[in-house]
Amino acid sequence: xxxxxxxxxxxxxxSIVEIIRxxxxxxxxxxxxxxxxxxRFDVTTxxxxxxxxxxxxxGVVEFRHGSGTYVGPGSERRLLANPHLPRASRRSVLELxxxxxxxxxxxxxxxxRVREPAAVRQLEAAAVNALHPPQGQVPLPVHFHxxxxxxxxxxxxxxxxxxxxxxxxxEQVEIRHRYNDRARDHAEHVEIFEAVRDGDAEAAERLTRxxxxxxxxxxxxxxxxxxxxxxxxxxxxxxxxxxxGR
Numbered sequence: 001x002x003x004x005x006x007x008x009x010x011x012x013x014x015s016i017v018e019i020i021r022x023x024x025x026x027x028x029x030x031x032x033x034x035x036x037x038x039x040r041f042d043v044t045t046x047x048x049x050x051x052x053x054x055x056x057x058x059g060v061v062e063f064r065h066g067s068g069t070y071v072g073p074g075s076e077r078r079l080l081a082n083p084h085l086p087r088a089s090r091r092s093v094l095e096l097x098x099x100x101x102x103x104x105x106x107x108x109x110x111x112x113r114v115r116e117p118a119a120v121r122q123l124e125a126a127a128v129n130a131l132h133p134p135q136g137q138v139p140l141p142v143h144f145h146x147x148x149x150x151x152x153x154x155x156x157x158x159x160x161x162x163x164x165x166x167x168x169x170x171e172q173v174e175i176r177h178r179y180n181d182r183a184r185d186h187a188e189h190v191e192i193f194e195a196v197r198d199g200d201a202e203a204a205e206r207l208t209r210x211x212x213x214x215x216x217x218x219x220x221x222x223x224x225x226x227x228x229x230x231x232x233x234x235x236x237x238x239x240x241x242x243x244x245g246r
Contacts, residue, residue, distance in 0.1 A: 012041060012051035017060060020071055031061060031069045088170040090224040096168040097175070097216045101209065104145060107161060108192060108208040111151035112201040119150040120197055127193045131186035144189050148208070151196055178222040179215045188214075 016037065025031070032040070034048045041048070052069060055061040059074025111123075126147040142150070149161040165172055179185065188211045195204035 008043065009047055009050040009054060012043060012047060013054045015041060016051060016055060020060070025071045027071050027073045029071045031071065033068065088168075088174045090219065090222075092168065093171040093174045093219050093224075094216065096164070096171040097212060097219060099164060100145075101212045101216070103164065104148070104161065104212060105205040105209040107149045107152055107157055108196065109201040109205040110154065110157070111148055112196045112199055112204040114151065114153040115196060115199060116151050116153040119147060119153070120193075123147040123151050123193050123196060127186065127189040131182050148192065148196070174224075175215055175219065179218045184214075 016031070019025070019031075031037075034045050034052065037048045038045045052061055052063075055074075056063060056072070059072045061069050062072040063069055111119075122142055123144070126142050126144040129144060143162070143165060146158060146162045146165070149158040152158070188207065192204060192207045192211065195201075195207055
């Protein structure tokens with residue numbers, strides 16, 4: 001692709017994002033076809049497709065085979081993860097847990113103080129995912145700790161927690177494998193939810209810290225494969241931050 005072609009598709013991608021915003025489209029809404037967009041902007045259809053591929057890489061749009069192009073969850077994010085993730089290791093998993101220990105207890109306290117009503121209801125629903133992981137639901141339920149941040153009423157906090165989990169999506173998979181007592185995970189999430197629901201900021205902060213510290217202990221005790229060995233084959237859907245909590 002020439003520099004001028006790249007610039008045109010970049011400009012067109014910005015214009016498509018502006019359509020999403022001005023028409024108040026939300027994730028799951030259908031976009032106009034590539035042909036219609038090409039006519040609207042007086043460009044070729046391949047140029048539109050290139051712009052859409054740029055947007056797909058950051059989750060702003062998603063393609064559904066045989067159905068069309070739809071607004072994706074990335075359309076509402078200001079913080080985006082690198083889609084090319086390195087292999088997870090004990091060190092990288094611990095880095096994720098340590099970062100979450102710094103951020104999430106304070107977020108839980110803020111959630112308990114604010115208790116944004118719709119987000120608190122979503123948090124209650126998310127708490128059951130540790131005990132009963134979702135099976136093939138589209139869209140997937142919100143991750144418990146993302147819902148916890150949403151209950152703070154601060155959209156940037158929600159996006160920060162979500163981006164943190166996405167930046168280390170493979171590490172999240174390792175956490176799920178090694179902190180796999182679903183009954184315990186569910187019970188801890190329920191306790192955190194109840195503290196938020198009751199407006200007990202001190203308990204919400206303490207319980208979240210205890211929960212994440214338990215995850216750290218499990219990671220420290222776990223065996224990790226030799227980093228020089230090939231990575232295991234992906235199952236295809238395990239890297240999503242939605243669904244199970246932790």
